[in-house]
Amino acid sequence: MSSRVGIIGGGLTGLTAAYRLAKKGFSVSVFEEAKEPGGLASSIDLGNVSLERFYHHIFTSDQHLLDLCRELGLEDLVEWFEPKNAIYIDNHLFPFTSPMDLIRFTPISLTSRVRTGLLTLTSRFIRDYVSLESQTARDWLMKRAGRDSYHKIWEPLLASKFDEDADLVSATWIWNKFKLRGASRGKNISKEKLGYMRGGFAQLITGLIQGISEAGGTIRPGCRISGIRRLQDGRLSLDGFPEEAFDKVLFTGSPQQLAALEAELPAEYRKGLTALKAKGNICMTLELDRSLSHFYWITVAQRDIPFVLIIEHTNLVGLDDYASHIVYLSRYVDHQDGLFKKSDREIESIFMDGLTRVFPGFNKEWIKRISLARALYAQPVITRHYSRLIPPVKTPVDGLYLASMAQIYPEDRGMNYAVRLGLSASDEIMRDL
Numbered sequence: 001m002s003s004r005v006g007i008i009g010g011g012l013t014g015l016t017a018a019y020r021l022a023k024k025g026f027s028v029s030v031f032e033e034a035k036e037p038g039g040l041a042s043s044i045d046l047g048n049v050s051l052e053r054f055y056h057h058i059f060t061s062d063q064h065l066l067d068l069c070r071e072l073g074l075e076d077l078v079e080w081f082e083p084k085n086a087i088y089i090d091n092h093l094f095p096f097t098s099p100m101d102l103i104r105f106t107p108i109s110l111t112s113r114v115r116t117g118l119l120t121l122t123s124r125f126i127r128d129y130v131s132l133e134s135q136t137a138r139d140w141l142m143k144r145a146g147r148d149s150y151h152k153i154w155e156p157l158l159a160s161k162f163d164e165d166a167d168l169v170s171a172t173w174i175w176n177k178f179k180l181r182g183a184s185r186g187k188n189i190s191k192e193k194l195g196y197m198r199g200g201f202a203q204l205i206t207g208l209i210q211g212i213s214e215a216g217g218t219i220r221p222g223c224r225i226s227g228i229r230r231l232q233d234g235r236l237s238l239d240g241f242p243e244e245a246f247d248k249v250l251f252t253g254s255p256q257q258l259a260a261l262e263a264e265l266p267a268e269y270r271k272g273l274t275a276l277k278a279k280g281n282i283c284m285t286l287e288l289d290r291s292l293s294h295f296y297w298i299t300v301a302q303r304d305i306p307f308v309l310i311i312e313h314t315n316l317v318g319l320d321d322y323a324s325h326i327v328y329l330s331r332y333v334d335h336q337d338g339l340f341k342k343s344d345r346e347i348e349s350i351f352m353d354g355l356t357r358v359f360p361g362f363n364k365e366w367i368k369r370i371s372l373a374r375a376l377y378a379q380p381v382i383t384r385h386y387s388r389l390i391p392p393v394k395t396p397v398d399g400l401y402l403a404s405m406a407q408i409y410p411e412d413r414g415m416n417y418a419v420r421l422g423l424s425a426s427d428e429i430m431r432d433l
């Protein structure tokens with residue numbers, strides 16, 4: 001009989017690992033607490049297309065994801081677009097797409113503009129990030145881009161992404177952001193390219209689910225696992241499914257969620273998992289009868305606005321497949337924060353007031369539909385010397401493995417790295433079987 005692997009979490013990491021293991025002949029079961037698999041990359045149905053609950057695009061350097069798309073026969077659906085970006089600061093919208101836009105960016109001095117431009121463009125050539133690990137993003141940006149650039153652009157940005165943890169964020173995190181966006185510009189630095197799967201990334205999730213089922217694996221949505229137990233024969237069982245025994249179990253939720261499970265985790269290990277910090281996300285999707293602007297990505301660098309991003313999806317991919325203009329409003333927030341605890345209606349009202357500040361002509365009557373998504377675990381906080389804090393894939397519990405966004409480093413979390421992690425975790429499990 002083939003070895004049995006239980007996978008907790010049906011996001012992209014768990015599904016990729018399950019797909020790889022099932023294709024290699026292992027017996028795989030995926031347990032997902034939500035009603036549908038997909039995790040942060042799950043979607044809502046808009047009729048003829050799906051739309052991600054949280055905005056998603058990909059970069060030209062996302063090789064693991066592109067390879068998976070090819071394997072699933074989805075590569076022809078990936079299309080590349082040139083985004084138009086802007087920054088909202090000092091109550092104004094400033095275009096922020098090309099190097100010329102930076103030169104015209106008057107809220108900071110000319111010297112700071114030049115230094116900021118050089119920093120963002122040259123970051124992709126920094127290979128040795130180890131020296132950045134000991135510095136905070138704050139200190140590195142102040143030193144390299146100038147004080148006014150830091151206070152005007154980066155400080156509000158870091159604060160809106162990481163809240164009260166902003167000053168703890170490592171220089172490695174911001175360096176990697178510059179690097180990724182720089183690499184997506186290729187040789188022509190004035191043109192960035194972002195990718196999207198025509199019809200929605202839900203097709204990637206469906207493709208994986210289909211591949212897993214065809215290879216004999218099972219996916220069980222609506223199954224929250226609260227504990228992992230050791231059986232007398234040494235194998236593992238999952239609470240709620242005592243009749244099933246697994247040779248190996250892979251957990252793909254957050255480290256904090258693993259620490260909360262009833263399992264034979266050593267106290268020190270559990271402490272290390274709980275010490276890792278993360279932010280939640282609140283994301284509102286608006287289906288509008290008209291466009292807000294011609295920008296795809298507006299970074300809101302003003303702390304009195306309740307969201308950090310205004311993303312007009314249909315300004316990137318075009319309107320052809322959509323019955324409405326799609327706009328996301330996104331805010332990263334601690335899940336203990338009061339905002340996270342507010343009702344959908346309260347958040348709606350706060351966000352609408354913010355949107356009216358950015359676009360004074362905006363009228364609620366333009367809205368055809370509003371949806372709100374919340375994720376408790378959306379963004380690991382990459383602190384200084386993060387490489388020392390990352391838990392390994394193999395946990396101290398024999399037969400139990402962890403593959404979570406918190407282990408993506410020095411890159412920041414993203415679908416490409418979820419695929420990479422799912423593949424490397426399944427390789428490690430196969431080596432041990």
Ligand SMILES: Cc1cc2nc3c(=O)[nH]c(=O)nc-3n(C[C@H](O)[C@H](O)[C@H](O)COP(=O)(O)OP(=O)(O)OC[C@H]3O[C@@H](n4cnc5c(N)ncnc54)[C@H](O)[C@@H]3O)c2cc1C
Nearest residue numbers: 009011012013033039040054056057224225253378414415
């Ligand atoms: C706002 C936002 C925007 C993003 N934009 C982009 C983008 O533009 N491009 C990009 O590439 N990436 C983007 N990402 C990141 C991308 O979505 C993630 O990196 C990726 O989907 C993570 O997959 P995962 O499987 O590792 O984690 P998750 O998707 O979090 O999956 C983990 C799963 O485990 C389940 N689970 C946890 N505990 C249990 C339990 N005890 N029992 C059962 N199930 C459990 C959860 O329900 C969840 O479904 C974005 C993320 C967010 C939040």
